[in-house]
Amino acid sequence: MAQSGMDTDVVIAGAGPTGLMLACELRLAGVDVVVVDRLARRTGESRAGGLHSRTLEVLNQRGILERFLAEGELQPVGHFSGLYLEFDESESRHPFPLMILQSSVERLLEERAAELGVRVRRSAEVSGVRQDVSGVTVDLNSGAASGRLRARYLVGCDGGRSTVRRLSGIEFPGTPATMTALIGDVELPDLPEDYVWVRRFPSGDFSAIAFEPGWYRVITSDYEQVPDRDDPPTFEQLRESLIKLAGTDYGMHSPRWVSRFSDAARQAARYRDGRVLLAGDAAHIHFPAGGQGLNMGVQDAVNLGWKLAAVLRGEVPESLLDTYHAERHPVAERVLENTRAQSALARPGPQTDALRGVFGSLLVYDAVNRHLRGMLTALDIRYPVDGNHPLEGRRVPDADLETSGDATSVHQLLHAGRPVLLVLCGNDKIVATAEDWADRVDLVDARTVDELWPVPLVGDIDAPAALLIRPDGHVAWAADDAGSPGFASLRSALASWFGPARSR
Numbered sequence: 001m002a003q004s005g006m007d008t009d010v011v012i013a014g015a016g017p018t019g020l021m022l023a024c025e026l027r028l029a030g031v032d033v034v035v036v037d038r039l040a041r042r043t044g045e046s047r048a049g050g051l052h053s054r055t056l057e058v059l060n061q062r063g064i065l066e067r068f069l070a071e072g073e074l075q076p077v078g079h080f081s082g083l084y085l086e087f088d089e090s091e092s093r094h095p096f097p098l099m100i101l102q103s104s105v106e107r108l109l110e111e112r113a114a115e116l117g118v119r120v121r122r123s124a125e126v127s128g129v130r131q132d133v134s135g136v137t138v139d140l141n142s143g144a145a146s147g148r149l150r151a152r153y154l155v156g157c158d159g160g161r162s163t164v165r166r167l168s169g170i171e172f173p174g175t176p177a178t179m180t181a182l183i184g185d186v187e188l189p190d191l192p193e194d195y196v197w198v199r200r201f202p203s204g205d206f207s208a209i210a211f212e213p214g215w216y217r218v219i220t221s222d223y224e225q226v227p228d229r230d231d232p233p234t235f236e237q238l239r240e241s242l243i244k245l246a247g248t249d250y251g252m253h254s255p256r257w258v259s260r261f262s263d264a265a266r267q268a269a270r271y272r273d274g275r276v277l278l279a280g281d282a283a284h285i286h287f288p289a290g291g292q293g294l295n296m297g298v299q300d301a302v303n304l305g306w307k308l309a310a311v312l313r314g315e316v317p318e319s320l321l322d323t324y325h326a327e328r329h330p331v332a333e334r335v336l337e338n339t340r341a342q343s344a345l346a347r348p349g350p351q352t353d354a355l356r357g358v359f360g361s362l363l364v365y366d367a368v369n370r371h372l373r374g375m376l377t378a379l380d381i382r383y384p385v386d387g388n389h390p391l392e393g394r395r396v397p398d399a400d401l402e403t404s405g406d407a408t409s410v411h412q413l414l415h416a417g418r419p420v421l422l423v424l425c426g427n428d429k430i431v432a433t434a435e436d437w438a439d440r441v442d443l444v445d446a447r448t449v450d451e452l453w454p455v456p457l458v459g460d461i462d463a464p465a466a467l468l469i470r471p472d473g474h475v476a477w478a479a480d481d482a483g484s485p486g487f488a489s490l491r492s493a494l495a496s497w498f499g500p501a502r503s504r
Helices: 017-028 053-061 065-069 102-116 163-167 235-246 293-312 318-346 350-362 366-377 428-437 485-498
Strands: 008-013 033-036 077-080 083-086 119-121 125-131 136-142 145-156 180-187 196-201 204-212 215-222 253-262 265-267 276-278 400-403 406-409 420-423 442-445 452-455 459-462 466-469 475-479
Touching: 008 017, 008 136, 008 293, 017 033, 017 102, 017 293, 033 145, 053 065, 053 293, 065 102, 077 318, 077 366, 083 350, 083 366, 102 119, 125 145, 125 163, 145 163, 145 293, 163 276, 180 235, 196 235, 204 235, 215 235, 235 253, 265 318, 293 318, 318 350, 318 366, 420 428, 428 442, 428 485, 466 485, 475 485
Parallel strands: 008 033, 008 145, 033 119, 145 276, 420 442
Antiparallel strands: 077 083, 125 136, 136 145, 180 215, 180 253, 196 204, 204 215, 400 406, 420 466, 452 459, 466 475
């Protein structure tokens, strides 16, 4: 229940994948949350069309992955600026991208949010934000009516043109657009192939990808003009753009929707301003190369959710929220850089053609493939840590386990969204230490089935003796054996991330 004098604990602006995932994380942790969105209903538009390995792992950590797998199609390859990458099945239990429309992702997350008791208010646009020492007042325009919500925190998940970011005075520096791309779902009865993948022409390129029988996602890129971003795109513009590139529109008709994007790349100067936070496209926009945007937003939500819940429950100081910016801002910064590089590799012209040829020849080397796929999938992320264990700061591998004779895996231990102290060596001192945090941290005594655990960009490492896993699946602390000096730092790690030991 919300604190007295508050309508809710958290208001989330934006009912896209980021906002809905954050709402699910907060409700799972017992936090009261209201999601507001200016639209009356989901649009059905699907700019994004895939989920990468780390996002699939995140959904598996919450026990809801099967819903998404049932509606998508796994693909054994990915790409960097249209140049194919191969994926390694040893790096993750879910190594391949899942082709699934954003509209399906939003629907499945909204269904999960409803199961958890999330309140979603549509046709409610944020028009004012005022924060003070105890909370945030959010003014809403709801058609002819107006209203307001009082909450302890506000999170802007309201897209690249975020009203929350603007009203909060958070700067959004970056680089402007140098090209434009049109995207739409249409029928192409005269397309002679099953699909077209990044066909290049002197002024741009186009792709036509079938996500559903009879329907194609058509994307055209034009490097000769940058239109006013407030000029609404039309089906006729998409048709003319395809004719300009390919000399035909392939009988294009029956558009479901048409939209536009560019290679503008911007990032919020800070992800937190007091009681206002930003996530997803409200915090970062970029050229959508490699399908990283939706994935990064979902991962923002999972990083922020458990921290915000712990602050609201009074378990940790508010300063824990600063680690959200410290951890996620560099991740987005790297994505902006790699998408700028992909945009440069996509530009038309003989010089770029030559560069693509050289770059493509490097992809035959496993080290290059491994580096790029780790970047795109986010499996290689390592948050800043004080310790030296190779697992600390990284996402925990989903190793097979046995607990009291039952078979399970590491990620299954995270279904409840709680931190886990996983003991694989039967150490009594660890068990005794864990009792001081038993109200906040789940202690699991288990045996690892796998003696070697795979760590992307590192390789196989010996299974640890014990590790402390945050609710987002990243390792806060790990040690290799019962006599390791690392055991002395366990209490410090528990206190830093999950608050002081309880009084007994």
